[in-house]
Amino acid sequence: MKAILLSRTGDPSVLEYTEVPTPRPQPGEVLVKADTIGVSRPELLVRRGTYPWMPSLPAIPGIELAGTVAELGAGVTRFAVGDRVYVTARELAVRAGGYAEYIAVPERAPFLLGAGADLEAAACLSNYQVAWHLLHTAARAASGQSVLIGQASGGLGSAAVQLAKLAGLTAIALVGSAEKARALKDYGADHVIDYSAEDVAARVASITNNVGVDLVLDAAGGKGFANYLTMLAPFGMAVSYGKLIGKLDANIVDALDKGPAYLHSTAVRIFTMHTLDDKPAIRAQSMNDLIAKLAAGSIRPLIHARLPLKDARRAHEMIEARDVIGKIVLKP
Ligand SMILES: NC(=O)c1ccc[n+]([C@@H]2O[C@H](COP(=O)([O-])OP(=O)(O)OC[C@H]3O[C@@H](n4cnc5c(N)ncnc54)[C@H](OP(=O)(O)O)[C@@H]3O)[C@@H](O)[C@H]2O)c1
Known part of the structure; x- marks a missing residue:
């Protein structure tokens, strides 16, 4: 072969x-x-x-x-x-x-x-499985909440946009160009922010009427991750699941120790699918749900x-x- x-x-x-x-x-x-x-x-x-x-x-x-x-x-x-x-x-x-x-x-x-x-x-489906566990295992996303999805133009990020919509969340896609912004809007994101041209924090504040988002999903890491901690609603969570730019910077502890993140009891979580390596029943739970969604035509x-x-x-x-x-x- x-x-x-x-x-x-x-x-x-x-x-x-x-x-x-x-x-x-x-x-x-x-x-x-x-x-x-x-x-x-x-x-x-x-x-x-x-x-x-x-x-x-x-x-x-x-x-x-x-x-x-x-x-x-x-x-x-x-x-x-x-x-x-x-x-x-x-x-x-x-x-x-x-x-x-x-x-x-x-x-x-x-x-x-x-x-x-x-x-x-x-x-x-592998992208959808990670997105499923980001939304429902790493976080407990509930209908009516909002999620800021970094790297939304990627395979995994776009899957997260679709699953967030199916779960009744407001999906805010963060992308790096006007072309990607158009594509994600057409794909069904409720809001799109082009970080190459817009002030991300200001747009998040305006979209959420200054409340902040309930959840951030990020695979870039690096110094920029700390910025998300100021964009979260009370009891919001930022999940880091990749290191496209680099590992998380130590300034995260400082960011959590003061200002809006402290006042909002903000949470930070790391996520890797490898946590589920010895948990086949949990992997099967997400995959069976995704296969049902595929059969219903909702996975596109x-x-x-x-x-x-x-x-x-x-x-x-x-x-x-x-x-x-x-x-x-x-x-x-
Ligand atoms: N934790 C886990 O279990 C798990 C499992 C699978 C994958 N991952 C991680 O998830 C991430 C996304 O995977 P994917 O397959 O969706 O990747 P992908 O299709 O290549 O998408 C990545 C997107 O990230 C954005 N980006 C931002 N900064 C970047 C940088 N410095 N270098 C490259 N891209 C950058 C790009 O969009 P813009 O140009 O719009 O910014 C790009 O479209 C990867 O980091 C991967 O390792 C984690």
Whole structure:
């Protein structure tokens, strides 16, 4: 089969499109034929060699795909050939294996999708799962509340906008250009703030009638994170779940110790999906809810581009150039 192989870490040129043996399903495994493969930022970290949970090399990168069951290993009872399924590496021993025509996985791993399921939308579910847990596990977001979503033009941020709307929240999307602002408004965000051209704190104050937002979701980190602490409503929470700019700055403690953050009993939370690595029932709870939403047609990912699998390198280049609005998917 064709696959992308990572033999050494580095820039996108290390992603090699090549022929590898098609896996055979072992007893208790199913072989899944990929229809659509999702591309997510953690794969860029794997490719660079900076992901804390690195697969051993050589490896096929990729953390998710949607497709059909092609073959059953001995003893498999949960699936039949032809079933539509979603595979996320969060259910596998290593966060890898997705950039390929086929993957063999233990039968407990795939999630069954309905007969007519939209496989392209399903291939974006990893972003929705993180967004789901940001809203409902890291925070306890309730209908009627407001959420400021940083990096809203990304794959994960745009999924968070959609799930926030489905949960009855006011979704305020924070983006870095006028083009991204237009796209997120069209996508359904209630309000959009372009941080490259606007005063974010002033816009948040005006949108919330000076009350502040109930929740902030941020993957940038760095010094700027402390600024969010002044934009929160009483008992509001800022969640940090990424380090696109860098790790959180020590000035957060100062910011919490005075001014509006102190008076508002503000909370700061770190979130990583890896907290759920040994909690399959909680992962299944979010995924089953998302699959129900997918079947109902409410999961509509913002797909920026569909590229052939052989162009995985190009997908990584586009994401690194911040040229993407939403998600890139690969077609084997
Ligand atoms: N905690 C977890 O469990 C977990 C799980 C999965 C992913 N993540 C993290 O979630 C973040 C988003 O992932 P994603 O797949 O949605 O990424 P993505 O599609 O590449 O989107 C990232 C967005 O962040 C914005 N951005 C702001 N500062 C940036 C910077 N310095 N470098 C690059 N982009 C920057 C960009 O939009 P603008 O140009 O509009 O600012 C970009 O569109 C990543 O940090 C990833 O590692 C965390």
